Amino acid sequence: MSQLKAETQINGKRQRKRWITPKNVPYLFILPALTFFMIFTVYPVISSLLLSFQKREGGEYVFAGLSNYARLFQDELFFKALGNTFLILLIQVPIQLFLAVVIAVALNSQMVKLKGFFRVSFFMPAITALVASSIIFMIMLDENYGLVNYLLSFFGIEPIAWLSDPFWAKVALMVAITWRWTGYNMVIFLAGLQNIPGSLYEAAEMDGAGKLRQFFYITVPQLKPIFLFTFVLSTIGTLQLFDEPYILTEGGPNNSTLTITLYLYQHGFKYFDFGYASAIAYILVLIIGVLSWGQMKLAGEND
Amino acid sequence: MKKWLKGFLVLALITGLLAACSNNESSGNEGGDGGEPNGEITIWGWNVAAQSMELAVEGFQEEYPDVEVKVEDIGRLDVYEKLTVGLASGGNGLPDVVLVESDRLANYQNEFPDGLLNLSEMGYDKHESKFGEYKKSVTQDKNGDFFAAPWDIGPTGVFYRTDIFEEAGVNPEDIQTWEDYIEAGKQIKEKTGKKMVPIDIAKDDALYRMMLNQQGTYYFDGEGNIDVTSDASKNAFNVINQLNEEGLVLNNDGWNGVVSATVNGEVATVPFGVWYTGTIMDQAPDQKGQWGVFKLPAFEEGGNRAANLGGSDLVIPSATDNKEAAYAFVEYFTTKVEPQMTALKEKGIFPSLNAAYEEDYFNQESEFFSNQKIFKMFAEQVPEIPAANYTSDYARAFKIMSDTQADILLNGTELDKALKKAADKLESDTGRNVN
Amino acid sequence: MKKNNTLKKISLYVFLVIGVILSVFPFYWMFVGATNPSGEIFSVPPNFLPGDYGWENFKNLNENIGIIRVMGNSLFITLTFTALSTIVCTAAGYAFAKFSFKGRNPIFFLLLVAIMIPYHVTLIPLFEIFAKVDWLNTFQAVILPQIAYPFAIFLMRQNMQAIPDSLLEAARVDGAGEFHIFFRMVLPVMRPALAAVAIFLFMFQWNNFIWPLVVLQSQDMYTLPVALSSLVGMSRIDYGQVMMGTTLSTLPIMIFFLLLQRQFISGILGGSVKE
Structure with a gap:
């Protein structure tokens, strides 16, 4: 309490000794966060990391060295899951970011009114509870009675097996993810666009540069840090992709939509092999770490 | 500054209060040692099953007035997430009774051998003769001890649309074998354009499982060896493959897909467990009056037509602090006729207790199902349902065989090759022997 | 020139409206499902019009899962969490952005790593913690674990970096205390960022599913997603009720976003990415 008193008397010339100084105050500021983080994140993480070196035998955990990790490298399904996940990363993420940036630019145009309405509408998919949207998607994508195939039939398109054909299941998965996250990224881009000084465009306008040129020569370079930001976010999100495949396809058909975290989940919660599941998790952390680091590095060197 | 402190204190207070408020939820008094069971027990179940237990509480309390029962209605898959976390953390936070589907029991029993109470030690053995062979095979461990109490059972049947059959001129009574079934399917398709059967090819091998059980085997045989390359398995996939090649299979996406196919009358038949009666009546x-049921066709003239799909049983986690009361409820709920009949009449849940089948209700005709005595038909099957050894690797096998089904039906992989591949995969994943 | 502009305008609107329809249609369809009886959702050709069965679905839903109570639980948990976490993460973000202290970089690095860990593997140890202190089936068990939300700390740090050091120094020279600086000077200019972080936190907690599912045991404690999930039974799903519940669950989060969206957009990245 006494620093309170000290504070009130500060007006005077005498500099009383402060108990809270710029030297120690950062520790006070991070203390609550750090405490929560240590208890509820670091402890469980260490505990599960230890688990990845263990194996269950007859209901008891025994030390198993690196055997879980060794097993991982011979596990075909793990590599398949890895492949699926990267395929989504390489195809879906660029499409989603491209759409997001295009919508953001359109929304940022002075010609558009009702901006608030559009913003909210595009953002809505990101705020829906998954339990909800998944049921809707399943019903809409049903091969025989789904709305999507019904609408496609007007264009003379044969029913598509959205969730039970290996190829289309991947497509459906990507569509569902794009639906959910485009608006989210769009909002981030919109924030970035509003930080670009208008004078840049005015100058370009004077030089007679068209909108398309302006987009590529001003907007894109100016948004570069935001591209990086959203790209890193989407990479992490995609590598941890669980919800959509869990509910829409359960990883099927024939594992064509199996993702790494879904595979992890199956081992932990279906087969009760928590040691192996933990090993998968930490290999995944390693991959994400290396990728994110690489992305930042790459972006940094291009400057 | 002062404000900040105040805010922090208020928050601390709220958190403390919350803790105080919610702690009194925990599980009540300890069960009486010796005397009559008393105290409060909590039960986890899902949906109509949970509601059935709720309905049974009143009758239970007539016999055990000192036991309070609280039934929590939880999503079916959610029950397993919670049960798994609870058992894996040494029994923390588990209720006194949990409903578990029969095909998942062995996995829990095997992985957490000390997690579930041995009901035989509580005296459940005296009820052994009250259940059929199939139900005993899934609720007893290797030593013949009950680790779960048998509850509902899913005798199978082929649900069919009477109007479509009529239109195509097919008599369901003529369908004795799967060959007949395929022939009927062809005729129906020709006359009405409808397909014969919905299958969620990529995710669910339900029809295959019914056929395996019908022929007295499963993914694994009685010794726990991998049995997917057996003749029975080949027979089953042969029939399914033929149905598919004749264009009689409607490929569906998940449960919703099968339901919508049923509601829209796009398929003439749906082979499923008895519980599907409730689904049809709810959704359509x-x-x-446009529905009927007949038994699964046999693989050869006069062969077995009884099988099981689904069904669930009750377990008591060892961590319960009131096993007397929990056991009292389990015993009442699974071995007394009255709660069985209430569950059947109110919620359409089919009992496995033999004594229940003596009830007059089983002779009633169902208006919805064209005045057929459907419950009698299902009840008659029960003693004939063969035993099944689901084993602790059921979940893996289920996944692999559903993949295999997709491999055969969608990718056109040759049957023997696909089954061999499945067996190899199972062997390397589970370390079991292949027959 | 003018004509050209009109054409541009029209095509712009057409593009946006198509986008909006794609984004929003599932919601509309959900609403249609919520106001019709269960099997209706499968009818062919599809029914695109809201029905008059909404009240009936609502009543059944309330009877089944106590939707009103459940929404109250969700609101309480989410708001408490959002308030607490915003304060805690903002303070931490401020420390990371504006001070250099021993251990800053390793701790920050740890936080970033935490973002990358799939949550399924930490469920069981986390559950054991709460079992030990006998806090299973409590609201605080849902609220506490993610209070130090790494992404929120990260966002706050990025935003705080835009505050000029000279400003803080000047205040210190004037003799302002550190907490005074934080609460009276920093927080007010950080309002947009606070809104952005609050929305992220609200979204996370409102839709949080697996952890509340595992840790809450009695139905009267359930949050909305957990209760909705309990509607999906073994072989019976009342689609009308599910859709009604879904519609209701979307409303609060929409309102929250509508209220804060203006601030949200400008606060989402504030000064950060301009570096």
Whole structure:
């Protein structure tokens, strides 16, 4: 309490000794966060990391060295899951970011009114509870009675097996993810666009540069840090992709939509092999770490 | 500054209060040692099953007035997430009774051998003769001890649309074998354009499982060896493959897909467990009188037509602090006729207790199902349902065989090759022997 | 020139409206499902019009899962969490952005790593913690674990970096205390960022599913997603009720976003990415 008193008397010339100084105050500021983080994140993480070196035998955990990790490298399904996940990363993420940036630019145009309405509408998919949207998607994508195939039939398109054909299941998965996250990224881009000084465009306008040129020569370079930001976010999100495949396809058909975290989940919660599941998790952390680091590095060197 | 402190204190207070408020939820008094069971027990179940237990509480309390029962209605898959976390953390936070589907029991029993109470030690053995062979095979461990109490059972049947059959001129009574079934399917398709059967090819091998059980085997045989390359398995996939090649299979996406195919009358038949009666009546109330059921066709003339799909049982986690009361409820709920009949009449849940089948209700005709005595038909099957050894690797096998089904039906992989591949995969994943 | 502009305008609107329809249609369809009886959702050709069965679905839903109570639980948990976490993460973000202290970089690095860990593997140890202190089936068990939300700390740090050091120094020279600086000077200019972080936190907690599912045991404690999930039974799903519940669950989060969206957009990245 006494620093309170000290504070009130500060007006005077005498500099009383402060108990809270710029030297120690950062520790006070991070203390609550750090405490929560240590208890509820670091402890469980260490505990599960230890688990990845263990194996269950007859209901008891025994030390198993690196055997879980060794097993991982011979596990075909793990590599398949890895492949699926990267395929989504390489195809879906660029499409989603491209759409997001295009919508953001359109929304940022002075010609558009009702901006608030559009913003909210595009953002809505990101705020829906998954339990909800998944049921809707399943019903809409049903091969025989789904709305999507019904609408496609007007264009003379044969029913598509959205969730039970290996190829289309991947497509459906990507569509569902794009639906959910485009608006989210769009909002981030919109924030970035509003930080670009208008004078840049005015100058370009004077030089007679068209909108398309302006987009590529001003907007894109100016948004570069935001591209990086959203790209890193989407990479992490995609590598941890669980919800959509869990509910829409359960990883099927024939594992064509199996993702790494879904595979992890199956081992932990279906087969009760928590040691192996933990090993998968930490290999995944390693991959994400290396990728994110690489992305930042790459972006940094291009400057 | 002062404000900040105040805010922090208020928050601390709220958190403390919350803790105080919610702690009194925990599980009540300890069960009486010796005397009559008393105290409060909590039960986890899902949906109509949970509601059935709720309905049974009143009758239970007539016999055990000192036991309070609280039934928590939880999503079916959610029950397993919670049960798994609870058992894996040494029994923390588990209720006194949990409903578990029969095909998942062995996995829990095997992985957490000390997690579930041995009911035989509580005296459940005296009820052994009250259940059929199938139900005992899934609720008893290797030593013949009950680790779960048998509850509902899913005798199978082929649900069919009477109007479509009529239109195509097919008599369901003529369908004795799967060959007949395929022939009927062809005729129906020709006359009405409808397909014969919905299958969620990529995710669910339900039809295959019914056929395996019908022929007295499963993914694994009685010794726990991998049995997917057996003749029975080949027979089953042969039939399914033929149905598919004749264009009689409607490929569906998940449960919703099968339901919508049923509601829309796009398929003439749906082979499933008895519990599907409730689904049809719920989702297609306007199709009253247009449905009937017949037993699964046999693989050879005069062969077995009884099988099981689904069904669930009750377990008591060892961590319960009131095993007397929990056991009292489990015993009442699974071995007394009255709660069985209430569950059947109110919620359409089919009992496995033999004594229940003596009830007059089983002779009633169902208006919805064209005045057929459907419950009698299902009840008659029960003693004939063969035993099944689901084993602790059921979940893996289920996944692999559903993949295999997709491999055969969608990718056109040759049957023997696909089954061999499945067996190899199972062997390397589970370390079991292949027959 | 003018004509050209009109054409541009029209095509712009057409593009946006198509986008909006794609984004919003599932919601509309959900609403249609919520106001019709269960089997209706499968009818062919599809029914695109809201029905008059909404009240009936609502009543059944309330009877089944106590939707009103459940929404109250969700609101309480989410708001408490959002308030607490915003304060805690903002303070931490401020420390990371504006001070250099021993251990800053390793701790920050740890936080970033935490973002990358799939949550399924930490469920069981986390559950054991709460079992030990006998806090299973409590609201605080849902609220506490993610209070130090790494992404929120990260966002706050990025935003705080835009505050000029000279400003803080000047205040210190004037003799302002550190907490005074934080609460009276920093927080007010950080309002947009606070809104952005609050929305992220609200979204996370409102839709949080697996952890509340595992840790809450009695139905009267359930949050909305957990209760909705309990509607999906073994072989019976009342689609009308599910859709009604879904519609209701979307409303609060929409309102929250509508209220804060203006601030949200400008606060989402504030000064950060301009570096």
